Amino acid sequence: MNDVIFLRTSLQALVAAVLFTAMGPASADDTRDLYQVQCASCHGEDRLGGIGPALLPGNLSRLKPEAAETVIRDGRPASQMPAFGEQLDDGQIRSLAEWIYRAPEVEPTWGRDEILASHEVTHPDGSLPDEPRFDADPLNLFIVVETGDHHASLLDGDTFERIHRFETRYALHGGPKYTPDGRYVFFGSRDGWITKYDIYNMEVVAEVRAGINMRNIAVSGDGRYVMAANYLPHSLVLFDAHNLDLMEVYPVMDKDGESSRVSAVYAAPPRSSFIAALKDIEEVWEIPWPLPTEPMVSTGHTTSPQRSHDTANFQVRRIPVPDYLDDFFFDLEYEHVIGASRGGQGGMVVNLDSGEKVADLPLEGMPHLGSGITWEYEGRRVMATPHLTKAAVSIIDMTDWTVVKTLETDGPGFFMRSHANSPYVWVDVFFGPNRDRVHVIDKKSLAIVETLIPEPGKTAAHVEFDRYGDKLLLSLWEEDGAVIVYDGDTLEEEKRIPMSKPSGKYNVWNKTRYEEGTSH
Missing domain, CATH: 2.40.128.650 (Lipocalin)
Known part of the structure; x- marks a missing residue:
């Protein structure tokens, strides 16, 4: 993939623009005009991104404004972002940094047309060799995400030698997801890009932009489908995993038309479905995928020329819940979902088959259920979770959903x-x-x-x-x-x-x- 597509620094074009003017912008109008003249070609007229990443508050959530000022002043090591502390005074640096954190005047949109226009296939499915270009166990490899300079490393899990290091999109989020055979890995970025990477050949094979502010992606248990969860717009987006062809866009809203951000989407292989956590609606969504033995017929949706899908298999099942659930954990059978309630004052257990709440969990201090794990303890299965605002680890019996033990730690x-x-x-x-x-x-x-x-x-x-x-x-x-x-x-x-x-x-x-x- 060429270097232009992979411009990684969200501030570079903005800083470069300042070099064309002797004084920093005097007002918001001046800053807006300067942005359009110097920055829109890379980052889009509405700051939605282009060959450079989106410059919206939600997409810059990992970069604090003070840190943005530091980057402008001192540059970013091992990147294309130079230092401009000698050319700009403190007021200019502060004004420039503040601008990219302002909410846009018009709510941005990203729908089917924009998704289709962003789609690029570098190596169509099946066009690259099927044998790895390295001598290592393909199932004992590690992908390491390096957020410092937006790269990823491929490690041999037996020798811990680095096989390859490659550039990624800006601000990957939600963890990469593999196909079942381990050959392909999918990355998702904060600004909505999904990248399919062929590990065997160490090549990007396809990319598409699913949204403007994306939370994460999930890959179906059979490796045939990818689903993206968006904060902006409020949507779930379904793709054919082979070439990342668009299949369906799901606006996320309740029966009254109230829309919601999507906190995350998960694959539930035993259920052959995707499970979505919604930020602003008291519902959990389940979207099943077809089994590999089911026939697939065209329904007129945009897919790859060689493949067609019956999107009737991907209908949304709405599961009402008593509270907003921001974070999820599943039992091993994916029969129950354990969700953290908004505000971090507890959690609840919902049976995904019946849709009924079966237990409340006294988990104060915002449990980070997405990092929870399980193991066997004295003949029963327990789950454990850290807490984001409390110096503790909670251990819960998954038979009766009682707290077995709370460990005090040295910090959240x-x-x-x-x-x-x-x-x-x-x-x-x-x-x-x-x-x-x-x-x-x-x-x-x-x-x-x-x-x-x-x-x-x-x-x-x-x-x-x-x-x-x-x-x-x-x-x-x-x-x-x-x-x-x-x-x-x-x-x-x-x-x-x-x-x-x-x-x-x-x-x-x-x-x-x-x-x-x-x-x-």
Whole structure:
């Protein structure tokens, strides 16, 4: 993919525009005019993005305004963003940074026509060789997302050598998703881009933009479909996974016409369906996909020339719930969904077959259910979740939905990970002054048995095991960070791989086999 398509810095064109004027913009009108003259060609007239990313408040949520000023002043290492501290005074820098965080005067739209126009197929499905270009176990590979300079690394899960490093879209979000055979991986970005990447050939094969502010994507259990969840516009979008051809756009609204942002969409393979969490409607949506043995007939929807689909299989089933559910966790059979209530004061369990609430959960402190995991404890299955605003890990009996134990931690956490073959659970304390620590919990005793500090003062977060549960990777979540390899039994550090703010690490086996120790 050419370099122009992959301009990554959301501020570069804006800063370059300032170089054409001796003084910074004196008013909002001046700033608007300057944007149209100098920036619209890359970022779109309505700031919806083009060859550069969208410049809207929701899309810049990971970049604080103060940090934006720093980037303008000092540049961004290992990127195309230079420093302009010598050319611009503090007032100009502040004015420029403030502009991109202003809400647009007209609500932007992104529908079927815009999605179709964005679609690009570089290598049509089946056009690249079927054998990997590397000598490694295809099911024990890791994709590591490096958010510091918008790249991803492909790691051999046996040797932990880097096979390849490649550029990604700006601000990936929601975790990459694999096809069941592990050959393809799909990335989703904050500004709506879905990228299909052929791991065997290390090539981008197709891209499409599903929305303006996208939360995440999900891939069906058979690898044939991709669904995107959007904050803006309020929609779910369905694609044929082979070439990312558009199949259906679902406006998300209730029976009274009230629309909703979509918090996330998940694949539920045992149910052959997608499950969507809605931010502003007291409903959960289930959208089934057809089984591979079902005949597929054309219904006139836009698909690839070689494939057609019966979109009657993708009808929405609305499941009313007593509260807004922002975050989800599923039992292993996908019979129940455990959702966090708005405000973080608890959760509830809903039976997806009956649509009935079966339990309330006393989970104060905003549980991060999306990172929850399960394991067997004294003959019963338990789930555990960290909390985003409370220094605790809650462990819940999934038989009667009672709290078995609440562990006190050194701070609120974000990620939990384990493996069926590991005796331990790892949880970070991502938020607060102790973010350089990670706790190790014994599954049998339900006690914290070790607290590691990989590097004092640097954020330690997000563990992922290899396919066997023998080794694991932990991130030093810093611009000059690293991925650290640990022995899963001795807890000893074995290796460090320098990386630029490595956020998530995703093992092919664990993600495609829905390993119980990783989030789904």
